[in-house]
Amino acid sequence: MTQTIEAFVESIAAKNSGESEFIQAVREVAEVIIPFNENHPKYKEANILERMCEPERVVIFRVPWVDDKGTFRINRAFRVQMNSAIGPYKGGLRFHPTVNLSILKFLAFEQVFKNSLTTLSMGGGKGGSDFDPKGKSDAEVMRFCQSFMTELAKHIGGFTDVPAGDIGVGGREIGYMFGQYKRLRNEFAGVLTGKGLAYGGSLIRTEATGYGVVYFANEVLKAHGQGITGKICAVSGSGNVAQYTIEKLLHLGAKPVTVSDSEGHIYDPDGIDEEKLAFIKALKNERRGRISEYAEVYKEAIFNKGITPWHAKVDLAFPCATQNELPVEDVRMLIDNGCIGVFEGANMPTTEEAIHLIREKRVMFTPGKASNAGGVATSGLEMTQNSIRIPWTREEVDSKLKEIMISIHENCEKYGRVDDTYVDYVKGANIAGYVKVADAMLAQGHV
Numbered sequence: 001m002t003q004t005i006e007a008f009v010e011s012i013a014a015k016n017s018g019e020s021e022f023i024q025a026v027r028e029v030a031e032v033i034i035p036f037n038e039n040h041p042k043y044k045e046a047n048i049l050e051r052m053c054e055p056e057r058v059v060i061f062r063v064p065w066v067d068d069k070g071t072f073r074i075n076r077a078f079r080v081q082m083n084s085a086i087g088p089y090k091g092g093l094r095f096h097p098t099v100n101l102s103i104l105k106f107l108a109f110e111q112v113f114k115n116s117l118t119t120l121s122m123g124g125g126k127g128g129s130d131f132d133p134k135g136k137s138d139a140e141v142m143r144f145c146q147s148f149m150t151e152l153a154k155h156i157g158g159f160t161d162v163p164a165g166d167i168g169v170g171g172r173e174i175g176y177m178f179g180q181y182k183r184l185r186n187e188f189a190g191v192l193t194g195k196g197l198a199y200g201g202s203l204i205r206t207e208a209t210g211y212g213v214v215y216f217a218n219e220v221l222k223a224h225g226q227g228i229t230g231k232i233c234a235v236s237g238s239g240n241v242a243q244y245t246i247e248k249l250l251h252l253g254a255k256p257v258t259v260s261d262s263e264g265h266i267y268d269p270d271g272i273d274e275e276k277l278a279f280i281k282a283l284k285n286e287r288r289g290r291i292s293e294y295a296e297v298y299k300e301a302i303f304n305k306g307i308t309p310w311h312a313k314v315d316l317a318f319p320c321a322t323q324n325e326l327p328v329e330d331v332r333m334l335i336d337n338g339c340i341g342v343f344e345g346a347n348m349p350t351t352e353e354a355i356h357l358i359r360e361k362r363v364m365f366t367p368g369k370a371s372n373a374g375g376v377a378t379s380g381l382e383m384t385q386n387s388i389r390i391p392w393t394r395e396e397v398d399s400k401l402k403e404i405m406i407s408i409h410e411n412c413e414k415y416g417r418v419d420d421t422y423v424d425y426v427k428g429a430n431i432a433g434y435v436k437v438a439d440a441m442l443a444q445g446h447v
């Protein structure tokens with residue numbers, strides 16, 4: 001069996017040389033799906049997994065724009081349309097200097113499984129650009145977004161592909177892109193999600209990924225005879241997902257003690273409370289400053305430059321920044337310090353080796369494709385509200401989000417329960433996500 005998994009991953013690696021993140025994401029899935037296919041020959045015979053590793057389409061384009069000094073600038077942009085078996089392509093746009101084809105293919109691949117888990121009808125895609133919004137003026141970001149959308153508009157649509165935000169793409173960028181799409185098409189359409197509330201956005205979409213992570217963690221803890229109240233938590237990142245993970249942890253009586261950005265992390269032994277969280281939101285969403293400023297204002301906190309937040313003694317860990325930010329040595333430290341659960345808010349934040357150690361030690365662990373699915377699920381709810389032209393209340397959307405996270409949990413448990421005391425969510429999430437897409441692909445013939 002191991003040989004077969006290796007041979008499969010090698011064949012994908014040979015076709016996608018140098019795409020380390022994409023191959024990492026494929027390997028995680030292959031380790032679960034290849035043994036599963038052995039007992040489900042209809043998927044094996046139709047080469048479903050191999051087909052799923054090949055994007056239906058990739059669009060690569062240049063984005064020319066002019067900065068505030070009048071200099072002509074060029075960035076590279078992509079949209080990976082991975083799989084549309086169960087619905088239009090759906091997935092975020094990332095603006096970050098590290099963006100390349102490998103990263104977007106891994107994200108699009110993960111998105112296919114995640115969107116399938118949401119119970120809604122959405123295929124998987126992802127896009128973005130190596131543009132760095134950091135240090136750019138609003139006018140520069142607007143000009144970039146308008147130029148980016150001028151090309152992207154040719155490839156998307158409410159029934160074709162519906163992008164949203166991701167790292168470096170929040171409400172501001174979505175607004176500029178939506179405005180440009182509307183000008184180009186003369187059409188007010190739900191072609192992007194994460195829109196502002198004044199022009200078709202959904203209540204709770206901003207909060208949804210972080211809230212969903214904590215709803216999911218709560219279900220996992222319950223399934224293992226535990227609760228979230230009183231737990232000390234390490235959270236990484238300080239962007240959208242980190243902020244609303246912290247907010248929901250506070251609602252449920254947990255104590256978050258860390259946040260981070262690419263320069264280092266804050267450890268606050270007194271805990272990050274509502275007031276401190278409001279400071280982080282203003283710092284990151286409005287002033288766009290560095291997280292080190294937190295320790296200048298709150299003297300009880302320490303800023304640890306260049307160090308990951310996984311050194312603190314915590315009960316639970318929530319990696320919410322970026323891929324491969326939680327390596328095996330940090331997982332070892334977390335476990336040695338008594339951590340009992342790792343819940344991914346980011347996409348693929350835990351390295352392969354680290355996941356193997358976590359599963360071997362039977363620490364609770366949930367892959368992002370399950371635990372961070374609340375964001376895209378609420379995007380799906382935004383699409384529904386746009387279609388019926390009726391906005392739902394905050395309570396309605398929040399209760400649907402909660403229901404979806406509970407049903408994702410049930411589905412993961414169905415395929416991932418190992419024994420009375422342990423659920424393997426990596427196995428559960430991958431099989432549950434796969435089966436729906438695989439059945440749709442089989443039904444649709446050679447697509």
Ligand SMILES: NC(=O)C1=CN([C@@H]2O[C@H](COP(=O)(O)OP(=O)(O)OC[C@H]3O[C@@H](n4cnc5c(N)ncnc54)[C@H](O)[C@@H]3O)[C@@H](O)[C@H]2O)C=CC1
Nearest residue numbers: 166167168209237238239240241261262321322346347375
């Ligand atoms: N926004 C959403 O709805 C969803 C986001 N995600 C994932 O969650 C993660 C975070 O995304 P957002 O919060 O939306 O982005 P964001 O742009 O709001 O925040 C990203 C955060 O990560 C930090 N970061 C980036 N690179 C880092 C590095 N090398 N080391 C340490 N920190 C770093 C940034 O400083 C920032 O605090 C990403 O993996 C994204 O793909 C997953 C599901 C949905």
Ligand SMILES: O=C(O)CCC(=O)C(=O)O
Nearest residue numbers: 091092164166375376379
């Ligand atoms: O809301 C969406 O469409 C996309 C969210 C996303 O990019 C993700 O789940 O990683």
